Amino acid sequence: MDKTFQLGWEEWAAFPKLGLPAVRAKVDTGARTSALHAVSVEPFGPLDKPQVRFIMHPVPDKPEIEVVCSAPAVDRREVTSSNGERELRWVIETPMKIGERTWPVELTLTNRESMTYRMLLGRQAIGEDMMVSPGQSCAQGALSYELYKDFPRRRPVKRPLRVAILTREPNNYSSQRLKDAAETRGHVVEMINTARCTLALDAADPRVFYDGKPLPAYDAIIPRIGASMTGYGMAVLRQFTMMGAYCLNSAEAIGASRDKLYAHQVLAREGIAMPVTAFAHSPKDTNNLIAHVGGAPLVVKLLQSTQGRGVVLAETKKAAESVIDAFRGLEANFIVQEFVKEAGGADIRCFIVGGKVVATMMRQGEAGEFRSNLHRGGSATKVKVSKDERLSALRAAKALGLSVAGVDLLRSSVGPKILEVNSSPGLEGVERTSGKDVAGMIVEYIEDHVRPIARKTVRRKKAVAAKAAADTAS
Numbered sequence: 001m002d003k004t005f006q007l008g009w010e011e012w013a014a015f016p017k018l019g020l021p022a023v024r025a026k027v028d029t030g031a032r033t034s035a036l037h038a039v040s041v042e043p044f045g046p047l048d049k050p051q052v053r054f055i056m057h058p059v060p061d062k063p064e065i066e067v068v069c070s071a072p073a074v075d076r077r078e079v080t081s082s083n084g085e086r087e088l089r090w091v092i093e094t095p096m097k098i099g100e101r102t103w104p105v106e107l108t109l110t111n112r113e114s115m116t117y118r119m120l121l122g123r124q125a126i127g128e129d130m131m132v133s134p135g136q137s138c139a140q141g142a143l144s145y146e147l148y149k150d151f152p153r154r155r156p157v158k159r160p161l162r163v164a165i166l167t168r169e170p171n172n173y174s175s176q177r178l179k180d181a182a183e184t185r186g187h188v189v190e191m192i193n194t195a196r197c198t199l200a201l202d203a204a205d206p207r208v209f210y211d212g213k214p215l216p217a218y219d220a221i222i223p224r225i226g227a228s229m230t231g232y233g234m235a236v237l238r239q240f241t242m243m244g245a246y247c248l249n250s251a252e253a254i255g256a257s258r259d260k261l262y263a264h265q266v267l268a269r270e271g272i273a274m275p276v277t278a279f280a281h282s283p284k285d286t287n288n289l290i291a292h293v294g295g296a297p298l299v300v301k302l303l304q305s306t307q308g309r310g311v312v313l314a315e316t317k318k319a320a321e322s323v324i325d326a327f328r329g330l331e332a333n334f335i336v337q338e339f340v341k342e343a344g345g346a347d348i349r350c351f352i353v354g355g356k357v358v359a360t361m362m363r364q365g366e367a368g369e370f371r372s373n374l375h376r377g378g379s380a381t382k383v384k385v386s387k388d389e390r391l392s393a394l395r396a397a398k399a400l401g402l403s404v405a406g407v408d409l410l411r412s413s414v415g416p417k418i419l420e421v422n423s424s425p426g427l428e429g430v431e432r433t434s435g436k437d438v439a440g441m442i443v444e445y446i447e448d449h450v451r452p453i454a455r456k457t458v459r460r461k462k463a464v465a466a467k468a469a470a471d472t473a474s
């Protein structure tokens with residue numbers, strides 16, 4: 001039986017690792033190397049293991065379909081194109097599937113926008129047992145560009161991602177764990193100090209500069225924005241979103257969860273149980289505030305508080321009045337809250353990744369301390385949460401629109417009461433206590449949600465170009 005693998009003068013190829021299900025290629029035995037259409041080609045990753053990221057428009061008459069690809073770079077070499085021009089091109093190696101057969105091929109990356117075929121299949125990629133029939137088209141069967149129709153909804157392929165962690169603490173446990181988890185899976189991680197980013201607001205080409213140099217297009221951003229940087233961090237995040245990056249938590253969701261008063265209103269609107277909470281603007285309303293939460297004992301919390309710093313327990317009405325007066329004197333914003341005594345100085349942290357509680361821990365304050373924060377000497381232990389607790393934590397994260405969240409709740413006599421929803425929850429306590437690889441789960445979630453297509457960028461660029469043309473004409 002003839003085992004020769006027949007190729008026609010044109011063939012349909014698929015590149016599973018690049019996320020390209022159908023590319024029409026011209027077979028050209030006159031050319032040594034194969035070439036693939038690529039724009040915005042950017043190298044990234046460590047020097048000893050370089051990667052290239054590029055954008056491919058697989059459908060010639062539909063440039064709005066953009067697929068972001070990345071692959072290990074094997075070389076950078078000078079190639080002479082058919083018109084005799086010499087060009088320095090990145091070379092990648094990736095599996096190619098034609099018909100039933102898959103084999104690794106080397107591809108040089110070049111802009112083939114003006115060519116009919118997005119790919120040229122050169123003789124180096126044609127094996128010894130293959131034969132080209134010049135009179136035959138698509139000897140291995142036809143694919144279709146229809147495969148790109150539902151593209152944004154398809155599960156993206158696993159490719160090396162260029163990930164940035166937005167943090168001012170690159171060496172802390174959470175940043176390092178996320179970096180390790182991503183690198184173990186073949187991704188490249190860069191730590192970006194939020195405070196050092198400069199934003200260039202240009203409708204056609206929004207950029208982020210770092211130390212005066214433009215930052216590249218990232219596939220994903222992991223925001224680890226500290227409370228003191230919330231406003232600017234959100235702006236940086238919005239900019240990266242405009243540049244087409246997938247952001248683990250959106251700027252809006254982070255802003256909503258950081259604004260404690262607003263977050264409490266959202267939870268209340270969604271009917272999620274929490275300690276009765278009150279807020280007043282006028283000093284004349286101190287008595288009303290105290291009455292609203294059922295009188296003393298009660299908790300007064302600074303809206304800007306973190307790590308339990310501005311959280312005070314007032315055991316008597318007199319003490320409550322003094323604390324409220326003191327906070328008002330300092331012009332501080334605060335809320336007054338029912339004290340959930342039966343929680344016994346403990347709270348439960350539910351770590352949520354993509355609509356699932358993936359790890360939990362119970363934090364218990366030191367003897368005589370009603371605040372359970374680990375920074376205040378509290379200790380963490382394993383805990384099994386009830387269905388009610390799990391569901392209310394999930395509802396709280398969903399209400400605020402957070403994909404990754406640390407939801408704190410109190411065990412009250414009438415069921416779970418949500419205390420707070422954190423948008424940059426620390427990993428150390430929860431990983432050490434639960435023994436779970438939470439960082440790994442976050443990276444897997446990112447892999448499943450990174451956009452395979454950068455359509456928005458194209459649409460925006462087109463809209464800006466069209467407006468400029470209209471302005472010139474008028």
Ligand SMILES: Nc1ncnc2c1ncn2[C@@H]1O[C@H](COP(=O)(O)OP(=O)(O)OP(=O)(O)O)[C@@H](O)[C@H]1O
Nearest residue numbers: 275299305306307308309337338339340347371372
């Ligand atoms: N209403 C309450 N009833 C009982 N205990 C409470 C109440 N509010 C807070 N606590 C205790 O005080 C701790 C700190 O409160 P909270 O989490 O609201 O403060 P925070 O400063 O925002 O802390 P974080 O750093 O976790 O954001 C809680 O973990 C909990 O143990």
